[in-house]
Amino acid sequence: MEEQIQEIKRFNRFYIKIMGILSLYADGSSFSATEAMVLYETSNKKDCTAKYLSTYFVLDKGYISKILRKFEKRELIERVTSSKDRRVQYIYLTSKGREELKKLQDRANEKVEEMIKDISEQDVGVLIESMNKIEALLETKNRRD
Amino acid sequence: MEEQIQEIKRFNRFYIKIMGILSLYADGSSFSATEAMVLYETSNKKDCTAKYLSTYFVLDKGYISKILRKFEKRELIERVTSSKDRRVQYIYLTSKGREELKKLQDRANEKVEEMIKDISEQDVGVLIESMNKIEALLETKNRRD
DNA sequence: GATATTAGTTGCATTTGTCAACTATTATTT
DNA sequence: AAATAATAGTTGACAAATGCAACTAATATC
Numbered sequence: 001m002e003e004q005i006q007e008i009k010r011f012n013r014f015y016i017k018i019m020g021i022l023s024l025y026a027d028g029s030s031f032s033a034t035e036a037m038v039l040y041e042t043s044n045k046k047d048c049t050a051k052y053l054s055t056y057f058v059l060d061k062g063y064i065s066k067i068l069r070k071f072e073k074r075e076l077i078e079r080v081t082s083s084k085d086r087r088v089q090y091i092y093l094t095s096k097g098r099e100e101l102k103k104l105q106d107r108a109n110e111k112v113e114e115m116i117k118d119i120s121e122q123d124v125g126v127l128i129e130s131m132n133k134i135e136a137l138l139e140t141k142n143r144r145d
Numbered sequence: 146m147e148e149q150i151q152e153i154k155r156f157n158r159f160y161i162k163i164m165g166i167l168s169l170y171a172d173g174s175s176f177s178a179t180e181a182m183v184l185y186e187t188s189n190k191k192d193c194t195a196k197y198l199s200t201y202f203v204l205d206k207g208y209i210s211k212i213l214r215k216f217e218k219r220e221l222i223e224r225v226t227s228s229k230d231r232r233v234q235y236i237y238l239t240s241k242g243r244e245e246l247k248k249l250q251d252r253a254n255e256k257v258e259e260m261i262k263d264i265s266e267q268d269v270g271v272l273i274e275s276m277n278k279i280e281a282l283l284e285t286k287n288r289r290d
Numbered sequence: 291g292a293t294a295t296t297a298g299t300t301g302c303a304t305t306t307g308t309c310a311a312c313t314a315t316t317a318t319t320t
Numbered sequence: 321a322a323a324t325a326a327t328a329g330t331t332g333a334c335a336a337a338t339g340c341a342a343c344t345a346a347t348a349t350c
Contacts, residue, residue: 004269005257011276012167015160016182018283020203022157032306037161051328058165060308065330087315087328112150119282124149127282130275131156137264137272138163177337196297205339210299232297232346 022111029104034059038067039093039101042077048091076100167256174249179204183212184238184246187222193236221245 023033031039034057041056042048050068054061068091071077076097082088093101116124171181179202186201187193195213199206213236216222221242227233238246261269 001258002254004261004273005254007273008257008261008276009253011273011280012164013182013185014280014284016164019157019161019164034306037158040158049328054328061329062309062331063307065328066307069330085316085328089329108154109147109150112153113146115283116149116153123282127279128149128152128156130278130282131153133275134272134279135156135159137268137275138260139159179337194297195299199297206298207300207340208338210297211338214299230297230347234298 042091043093181249187236188238
């Protein structure tokens with residue numbers, strides 16, 4: 001048990017570095033890592049709200065509010081007040097927002113491509129299988145909570 | 146290829162969340178995540194220097210310098226100027242530093258334990274195998290650079 | 291010896307994030 | 321229905337994290 005924990009921790013340290021190298025979604029762009037994740041999740045989540053983002057990312061709602069305001073000024077998102085509950089605003093990407101997100105994603109794709117470019121096709125398969133296994137095992141666990 | 150990239154990116158997003166949940170090494174302690182990693186790496190790396198840390202974590206050397214100064218004030222580390230090159234200072238944890246690091250590690254252990262507590266012994270084995278595979282595949286690649 | 295490079299420090303600026311008070315709206319209690 | 325509580329989001333003040341650039345001291349290179 002103890003050994004296993006140490007192995008998992010080692011993997012985590014390792015993967016923190018990988019993530020750093022990938023600088024997921026954001027590197028060299030006009031978005032911070034958090035902003036990039038918010039932009040992505042806004043497009044990903046149907047009828048996204050500030051509340052959802054704040055809960056999902058475990059970030060202060062004030063901070064989320066400011067990020068969204070910035071996005072709005074840059075015309076990346078627009079908000080539509082819910083007709084059912086006027087406290088709630090749904091957030092949607094504008095076409096410009098989708099464009100910017102696509103740029104981020106293209107960049108991220110390139111980085112991942114770079115990361116696996118020297119790995120044989122077969123090994124990339126193994127890599128992804130392993131990732132899926134980890135995800136499946138940890139997700140099951142999370143659902144039990 | 147494209148699909149594979151998407152799968153890897155999905156795993157990365159997933160694992161970012163996991164890391165967040167684990168709040169690796171630091172959560173609720175008197176250390177920020179970065180400080181915790183620096184403390185760990187200082188103990189991990191033989192004859193650690195500020196330069197090494199700054200390169201390793203890709204962080205500004207001024208920032209590292211400040212973290213180390215804070216550590217020194219808290220008597221967690223001490224520095225020994227290299228006799229060969231007096232610009233260089235080796236960093237060593239004091240016994241208090243080792244104590245604090247141990248506390249962080251114990252906490253991290255608990256979190257990992259919590260994370261895997263509902264997974265069968267066998268599946269934990271699969272989890273770790275998968276992690277090792279990922280590490281091996283990506284490390285090989287990194288060495289080629 | 292002059293110049294360039296390197297390790298580390300320091301002050302300033304920026305970015306990132308938290309906190310608490312506030313508004314508007316909806317839900318709950320009595 | 322009026323009073324109260326709870327919720328979504330905003331705002332400004334603040335604190336923490338990080339980057340930048342100029343600096344010192346030491347070493348390396350020419």
